[in-house]
Amino acid sequence: MLKTPVRDSLGFTKNSRAKNQAQLSVEEAAGVWSASVTNYTHAGLCHTLESSGVYADPANWMRSRQALVLTSERLLLFNASSWSLEHVLALSELAELVLSSYCSTVVVLRMHRVPDMVLDLPSSTRARFIDELQFATNAVNERWGGSDFSGGLQVRQECEAITALFDQNRTKVGLLAWLEENVFLFLPYVSTAVLLVGDLFFFGQLDLRQHIRGNEWGWRSYYFALKSGPVRKLVWCKRPTDELGAGVVLLKDVSNVQPLDTPSGEICLIIDYKANGRDELLTLRAVSPKSREECCKGRHGPR
Numbered sequence: 001m002l003k004t005p006v007r008d009s010l011g012f013t014k015n016s017r018a019k020n021q022a023q024l025s026v027e028e029a030a031g032v033w034s035a036s037v038t039n040y041t042h043a044g045l046c047h048t049l050e051s052s053g054v055y056a057d058p059a060n061w062m063r064s065r066q067a068l069v070l071t072s073e074r075l076l077l078f079n080a081s082s083w084s085l086e087h088v089l090a091l092s093e094l095a096e097l098v099l100s101s102y103c104s105t106v107v108v109l110r111m112h113r114v115p116d117m118v119l120d121l122p123s124s125t126r127a128r129f130i131d132e133l134q135f136a137t138n139a140v141n142e143r144w145g146g147s148d149f150s151g152g153l154q155v156r157q158e159c160e161a162i163t164a165l166f167d168q169n170r171t172k173v174g175l176l177a178w179l180e181e182n183v184f185l186f187l188p189y190v191s192t193a194v195l196l197v198g199d200l201f202f203f204g205q206l207d208l209r210q211h212i213r214g215n216e217w218g219w220r221s222y223y224f225a226l227k228s229g230p231v232r233k234l235v236w237c238k239r240p241t242d243e244l245g246a247g248v249v250l251l252k253d254v255s256n257v258q259p260l261d262t263p264s265g266e267i268c269l270i271i272d273y274k275a276n277g278r279d280e281l282l283t284l285r286a287v288s289p290k291s292r293e294e295c296c297k298g299r300h301g302p303r
Contacts, residue, residue: 045117115168232251233248256271
C-alpha cells in the first residue's frame with residue numbers, strides 16, 4: 001500500500017493560535033507544508049554575528065528550534081514551543097538557495113531585500129523543503145510576472161570551505177566556515193583576516209606540536225588554511241579572524257608530507273620543509289582521518 005506524504009506534519013492547520021497570528025489569505029488557507037527546523041539566524045543575521053549574548057546565540061535551542069510553515073505566498077517561522085510567530089517572509093523576496101557539499105542538512109536562504117537566513121533540517125526533509133519551495137515560488141512568480149518569470153527558485157551547490165553570508169544590502173557581513181563535514185563556524189566577515197581572505201582550498205582546525213618550555217612539548221590548537229594564488233602557502237592563526245598569522249610555510253619549500261597514526265591512536269601529519277636554508281619539521285594532529293585527508297589533498301589543489 002502506498003501512502004501520500006503528509007504535507008502539514010506539525011498540524012498547523014489545526015492550531016488556532018498559530019492560524020490567528022498567520023492571518024492566512026483564502027489562497028494560503030487551501031493548503032500548507034510544515035516541518036521542524038533549526039534557525040541559526042533566529043535573532044537576525046547581523047545580531048547573530050555581532051552579539052555575544054544568549055538571546056542571539058545560534059545554539060540557543062529555546063529560540064533556534066522553530067516550526068516552519070510554507071504557504072502559497074509566504075514562509076512563516078514560529079517558535080517551536082510557544083507557537084509565537086517569529087519571522088514572515090514573502091516568497092517573492094527569495095532569490096536563491098545555497099547548499100554546501102560539506103553538509104546535507106543546512107540551507108542558506110538568500111533574499112533580495114532581507115539578510116540571509118541559515119536553516120538546518122534533516123536531509124530527507126531538506127530535499128522535500130526545496131521541492132515545495134521551488135514549486136510555490138515558481139507559482140508566485142508566474143502569477144505576478146507571467147510565464148517569463150516562471151523559471152523557479154535557483155539552487156546553488158557550493159564546494160568551497162567558506163560560504164559567504166550577506167545582509168539586506170547584499171554586503172558580505174558573515175561566513176560559514178566549514179571545518180569538516182557537518183561542522184562549521186559562524187563568523188563575522190573581516191576583510192583583512194589572514195585565513196579567510198583570498199582563495200583557499202583547505203580550511204580546518206588542527207593541533208600543532210610545539211616546544212612549550214624547557215624540555216616540555218605539547219599540542220596547541222590553531223586554525224589552518226591552505227592558500228592558493230601566486231604564492232601557495234600553509235598559514236595558521238590562533239583565531240580564524242586574526243589579521244596576523246601565527247605561522248606560515250610556503251608550499252614550494254615542502255619536501256614531504258607523511259600521514260602517521262601514533263600507537264595511542266592520534267591522527268597525525270608530518271610535514272618536512274626548508275626555512276632559511278634549514279630542514280624543519282611540522283607535526284600536526286587532526287580530529288579525524290577525513291580532516292587529515294582533506295589537508296593532504298589540499299596541498300595539490302588549484303594554483
